[in-house]
Amino acid sequence: MIEMRNVTKKYGKRKALDSIDLIFEKGKVYGILGPNGSGKSTMMKMAAGLLFPTKGEVLINGQKVNRHIAKDVAYLASEGMIYPGLTVRQMIDFFASQYPDFSMEKAEELIQFMNLETHQKTAKLSKGQQGRLKLLLVLSREAPVLLLDEPFLGLDPMVRDTVVKGLVSFIDFGEQTVIITTHEITEIEPVLEEAVILDEGQVRARCHVEALREEEGMSVLQWLKTTYKEGINS
Template identity: 40%
Template sequence: MDQLLELDSVNKRYGKKAALKDVSLSVGPGRIIGLLGSNGSGKSTLLRIAAGLLVPESGSVRIQGRRPGPGSKALVSFMPDRPQFESWMTVGDALDFQRDFFADFDVDKSKRILEFMRLSRAEKTLSLSKGMQERLQLALALSRRASLYLLDEPIGGVDPVARDHILDALVEFYEEDSSVIVSTHLIADIERIFDEVLMIREGSLILQEEVEQIRLNSGKSIDQLFKEVYAEC
């Protein structure tokens, strides 16, 4: 089977600032992968390029062997780090909009996710707490039957109980033959779900490794290794 995602020598700048520097990586199916880095390290830029929302200055991107475009966007479900629903919407409105926009939206799956997330279609998005907004964001992303789920800081700014519920939902509802890339800097709260991690620092990919191999080789948790690596910045 083709790799779900391949980046080869990808570079991206914003003005004079280099956001990504010669990044190469590949992601196969059936993985939950942590994209780890401090704020401003290039995580969001990498996800947006993988989602086809940004174009790199140089290098190539492939989604199941395809260049980013209308065909590849149908394979990718992207959850941004800011709400993708309007304040006038109810939860049901947000889901209906997602259903109308994406052919792979699964209505039955969305109902199961809403029940798991303890969300009601009648609730106004404006009245949702930060944790409930994060649950809705994840429900919108996971209700699609995508090949690659890209989640940008899905547990940022929510309390530990909400974090656990969001992580449980992620493991429960992503497609088994797909993969998930989760960007985060909250490692201790989330590393339990990772099969593999990518570490990015100042736009450069400095590590892609299996979680168990890291623990075996270093004797450290992913959180401990992360703190060591980024303490040098």
Template identity: 40%
Template sequence: MIELKEVTKKFGKKKALDNVTTKINKGKITGLLGPNGSGKSTMLKLITDLNKPSSGKILIDGEEIGIKSKSRISYLPEIDHFYPWMKISDAKKFVKTFYSDWQEERYQELLQFLELEESMKIDKISKGMRAKAKLLLSFSRKADIVLLDEPLSGIDIFTREKIIETIIKDYRAGEQSIIITTHEIKEVENVMDEALFLKNGKIALQGEIENLKEEKNLSLVDLMREVYGNGKQ
């Protein structure tokens, strides 16, 4: 379980997260939802320990985040994070060097499933192919926690479908926790178990998706319209 206890993160005078206290359940696929600037990416970076809270604590299974917890997390940022000169095989060696949970058999299987080749150079392939390459490397680890920041952003519908298939392909329900931020709500609604809506750096709504939809008698997209109104954070 991931717990945030009175977590605030400031950038200058702006609060990206504002006194957030919440629990994200283990073994679920959780959608971290909200407009741009609502605090989604900031929350992921705090969980990975790439950024530090201005105040408050973050715990994973009761322990404050540190070297031990970081080794359990596979993080896919929205921006490209591999050197452009790298081939996919180079990026693989880079990840494999740092993480002992690398699964070569899983990597080879996903390489074929995603229609990628190790000889492909990062700066010579399309945005969709780069998105698949990042996913390949994230899911080739046997990580307990997988954080995906806008994995569907700006790519074609066919690539998005392939990425969603990859997310659920070997998902270990009850064991593995996946947190995904996305604007493509309709496409991921059916794979998510829970949702957490951020607004102005605070939690506006949280719960199991089916329960939330039943309580409000609304689709997930309509729930978002109700929470965010005119689209402001």
């Protein structure tokens, strides 16, 4: 379980996150939606222990988040993460050496699934292949928490489809808590259980995806648009 208690992150006078109170329950898949600059990546980095709150605290399974949280959190970063000079195999070996929960068996399966060639230098991979490699590295971990920050960034629709199938096949539903930030709502909707709209560092709305569909007959994208329209009108 991930808890954010009154979390604020300030850069000078600018608030990237403003008094966020959120709980992400164990075994559920969450989507964090919102425009650029809404604080999605800041929230993910904070849960990954890469940023520290100016105010409030972030807890994962009751433990205050710091740099050591990486042992319980598998984090897919929107930038960086892979070293251009290393091959796919060397990246996999490096991750296996750093995270005790890294499953080589799962990694081998994912190599086949993601259609990656292990001898290739990561610098020579296309953007789509790099995206798939990042996902492979994160999904090969059997960590209680998965944080996927913009997993579809710069990927074409075919690759996005592979990524979603990868998520469905390799996430341990019910056990792993998964948070995904994305603009590609339609693609990710089938995987989500709950969605949160973040805007200007604040939680604008929250919904249960299934209830939304069954009770209000709305997709997450429609709900997002409606919420924004209401926000503008009010």
